[in-house]
Amino acid sequence: MKHIGNAKAQRIYIWFLLPGLVYVLLFVVYPIVFNVQLSFQNVTALNIRAPRKPYIGLDNYVQVFTDPELPGILLNTLAFTIGSIAFQFAIGFAIALFLQKQFPLRDLFRSLIMIGWVLSPIVVGTIWRWMLNSDFGLLNFILQWIGVIDTNISWLPQPKTAMTGVVMANIWLGVPFNMMLLTGGLANLPESVYESATIDGANRFQQFFKITIPLIRQTIAATIMLGFIYTLKVFDLIWVMTNGGPVNATTTMPVWSYRASFVLFKFSQGATISNVLFAMTLVLAIVYIYFFGNKED
Amino acid sequence: MHAGTRKEFSQFQHKTTAGKKIKTGLRHYLAISTKKKKIVKLVVALIATGTYLIPVLWMYISSFKTERDVYSLPPTLIPNPVTFDPIVQTLSSGGIRYFFNSMVIGSFSTFLTLILAAFTGFALARLKKRWVSMIVLVFLIAQMLPTVLRVTPLFIVFNNLRLINTYAAVILANASLTIPFSVILLRTTFLATPQEIEEASLIDGCSHIKSFFLISVPMGKPGLAVAGAMSFVWSFGDFIFSLSFLNKPSMHPATVGLYNFIGAEATSWNNVMAFAGLTALPLILLFLIFQKQIIQGLSTGSFR
Numbered sequence: 135m136k137h138i139g140n141a142k143a144q145r146i147y148i149w150f151l152l153p154g155l156v157y158v159l160l161f162v163v164y165p166i167v168f169n170v171q172l173s174f175q176n177v178t179a180l181n182i183r184a185p186r187k188p189y190i191g192l193d194n195y196v197q198v199f200t201d202p203e204l205p206g207i208l209l210n211t212l213a214f215t216i217g218s219i220a221f222q223f224a225i226g227f228a229i230a231l232f233l234q235k236q237f238p239l240r241d242l243f244r245s246l247i248m249i250g251w252v253l254s255p256i257v258v259g260t261i262w263r264w265m266l267n268s269d270f271g272l273l274n275f276i277l278q279w280i281g282v283i284d285t286n287i288s289w290l291p292q293p294k295t296a297m298t299g300v301v302m303a304n305i306w307l308g309v310p311f312n313m314m315l316l317t318g319g320l321a322n323l324p325e326s327v328y329e330s331a332t333i334d335g336a337n338r339f340q341q342f343f344k345i346t347i348p349l350i351r352q353t354i355a356a357t358i359m360l361g362f363i364y365t366l367k368v369f370d371l372i373w374v375m376t377n378g379g380p381v382n383a384t385t386t387m388p389v390w391s392y393r394a395s396f397v398l399f400k401f402s403q404g405a406t407i408s409n410v411l412f413a414m415t416l417v418l419a420i421v422y423i424y425f426f427g428n429k430e431d
Numbered sequence: 432m433h434a435g436t437r438k439e440f441s442q443f444q445h446k447t448t449a450g451k452k453i454k455t456g457l458r459h460y461l462a463i464s465t466k467k468k469k470i471v472k473l474v475v476a477l478i479a480t481g482t483y484l485i486p487v488l489w490m491y492i493s494s495f496k497t498e499r500d501v502y503s504l505p506p507t508l509i510p511n512p513v514t515f516d517p518i519v520q521t522l523s524s525g526g527i528r529y530f531f532n533s534m535v536i537g538s539f540s541t542f543l544t545l546i547l548a549a550f551t552g553f554a555l556a557r558l559k560k561r562w563v564s565m566i567v568l569v570f571l572i573a574q575m576l577p578t579v580l581r582v583t584p585l586f587i588v589f590n591n592l593r594l595i596n597t598y599a600a601v602i603l604a605n606a607s608l609t610i611p612f613s614v615i616l617l618r619t620t621f622l623a624t625p626q627e628i629e630e631a632s633l634i635d636g637c638s639h640i641k642s643f644f645l646i647s648v649p650m651g652k653p654g655l656a657v658a659g660a661m662s663f664v665w666s667f668g669d670f671i672f673s674l675s676f677l678n679k680p681s682m683h684p685a686t687v688g689l690y691n692f693i694g695a696e697a698t699s700w701n702n703v704m705a706f707a708g709l710t711a712l713p714l715i716l717l718f719l720i721f722q723k724q725i726i727q728g729l730s731t732g733s734f735r
Binding site (some may be wrong): 138143144146147148150151152153154155157158161162163164166167168169172177182183186206219229232233236237238239240243244245246247248249250252253254255256257258260261262264265269270272275276279306309314363364366368369370374375388391392395396401404405409412415416419420423 | 471472477478479489493505542546548550551553555557558559568570571572573577578580583590591604606610616647671686690704705707711714718726
C-alpha cells in the first residue's frame with residue numbers, strides 16, 4: 135500500500151483525524167478538566183458570571199464525603215446497578231439463547247425486541263409511570279389478577295417500593311442491549327461441538343453449562359462490565375419517574391450531581407459529585423478496556 | 432438441513448445405529464417432528480415478545496382512549512370508544528413545535544457527527560502510527576462517560592459564551608456523545624473496507640480528499656448508516672442537555688415537553704401516552720427501516 139502508507143499520505147490523514155479529535159478535546163476532555171477546577175472553587179448561581187471565583191481547596195470534597203446522605207445514595211446506586219444488571223442479563227441471555235434456534239419469523243422477533251432499545255429513556259420512564267400507577271396501572275391489575283398481591287401497591291410514591299419500580303423500568307430498557315451483545319457471542323459458537331456432545335450423550339443442561347458458558351465466557355464478562363458502565367450513568371429514566379424521590383429513595387450518583395447543579399444551583403457541588411462518579415466509571419472503563427477492548431490491535 | 436434437524440438426525444442415528452436402512456421413514460419422522468417443534472417455538476417466541484412489548488402496546492392502546500375509558504377498572508384492552516382526541520390535542524396544543532425542535536436538534540447533531548466522525552474514523556483506520564491506539568482509547572472512554580459529567584461544565588461555558596437558549600448549545604453537547612461512538616464504529620467500518628481500491632484511485636492521480644469522498648465514503652455506507660441512525664436516535668431522545676440549556680418552552684424538544692406535560696396537574700394519562708407515543712414513533716420507524724444494518728453494526732464492533 136504505497137500510496138496509503140507513505141509519509142505524505144500519512145500527513146494528510148493526520149489532517150483528517152483532527153476535526154473529531156479537536157471536538158473531543160473541547161467537549162469531552164476540557165469539561166472533565168473544568169469539572170476538576172470547579173470542584174476546588176465555590177461556584178453557585180450568584181457568582182457564575184464573576185470573572186474570578188474563589189478557590190476553597192478540598193471543602194467540596196469534604197462536604198460530599200461527610201454528607202449524611204452519601205451512604206444512602208451509594209447504596210441506591212449499588213442497588214439500582216446490581217438489580218438492573220442481574221435481571222437485564224438473565225432475561226437478555228434467555229432471549230438470546232432462544233433466538234439461536236431456527237424457526238419462522240425469528241429475525242422479526244429479534245427486531246421487535248430491539249425496539250425497546252431505540253426508545254428514549256424519557257419515553258420509557260413515562261410509560262412505566264403509567265404502568266406502575268397506583269390505582270389504574272396495568273402492573274397492579276395484572277398482579278392482582280394472577281393473585282400475587284391482594285391490594286394495589288403504590289410503587290413510585292412509597293420509599294420502600296420506588297427503587298423496585300425504577301429498576302423494573304431500567305431492566306426493561308436494558309434487555310435488548312444485553313440480548314444483542316450475547317447474541318453476537320452465541321453466533322460465533324461452532325455447531326459441530328454441540329453435535330459431537332449430543333452424540334456423546336450430553337443433555338441440554340450439560341451442554342449449556344459445559345460448552346456454551348465456557349465458550350462465551352468473554353462475551354458474558356464483557357456484557358456485565360458494559361452493563362455496569364452504562365447503568366451507573368442512568369439519569370433521564372430516574373429523573374422522569376421520581377426525580378430521585380420520594381425522600382431520596384431513588385437518588386443515585388448522577389441524580390445527586392444533577393440536583394446539586396440544576397435544582398440547588400450549587401455548580402461546584404454538582405461538579406464534585408460528578409468527579410466521584412467519573413472516578414468510578416473510569417476504573418470500570420479501564421478494567422473493561424484492559425480485558426476486552428481493542429481486540430483488533 | 433437446519434441445525435436443529437441435523438442435531439436430531441444424529442441423535443436418532445445414534446439411537447438406532449442403523450440410520451441408512453430406515454432413511455425414508457426417518458425423513459418422514461423428521462419432517463413432522465421439526466415442523467411441530469418449529470410451531471411450538473414460534474408460539475413461545477410470540478408469547479415472549481408480546482409480553483416484552485406490553486408497555487409499548489399499552490402506551491399506544493391508552494393513547495386511543497377517552498379520559499373515562501383510560502381510568503376504567505378493570506382496564507379495557509381495546510379502546511371503547513376509539514378516539515383520536517388525545518393525539519389531535521397533543522399535536523394542536525404545541526406538540527408540533529416540540530417535534531419540530533426535536534427534529535432540528537436530532538438532524539443537526541447527526542449531520543455534525545457524520546461529517547466529523549467520518550474523517551476521524553477513516554484517519555484512525557488508515558494511520559499507521561504507534562499512537563493511534565492511544566487516540567482510539569480516548570474515544571472509547573469518551574463514549575462510556577456519563578453525560579451528567581459534562582452538563583455542569585458545559586452549562587457554565589455556554590453561559591459565558593451566551594449560548595444558553597440556543598439550539599447550538601444542545602447540538603454541540605449531544606455530539607460529545609455521538610461523535611466518540613461514531614468514530615469507534617466508523618474506524619471498525621473503514622478497517623474492513625478494501626484499501627486496494629483507494630490505492631488504485633490514488634495511483635490514478637486522485638487527490639486524497641477526492642478519493643475519500645468518491646471511494647471510501649461509498650464503501651463505508653453501512654457503517655455511516657448505523658452511525659447516523661444511532662446519532663439521531665440519541666440526539667432526538669436527548670433530555671438532560673435540553674432540560675439544562677433551554678429554558679424557553681418554545682425551544683424545548685419533545686422529551687422535555689413530555690416531562691413538563693406529566694408534571695402539569697390536570698393532564699390525564701391518555702393524553703400523556705399520546706404524547707409519548709408520538710415521541711417514540713419517529714425512532715421506531717427509523718429503527719424498522721435500518722434494523723438490519725443497526726443490529727449488524729452494533730454486534731460487530733461498536734461497543735467493543
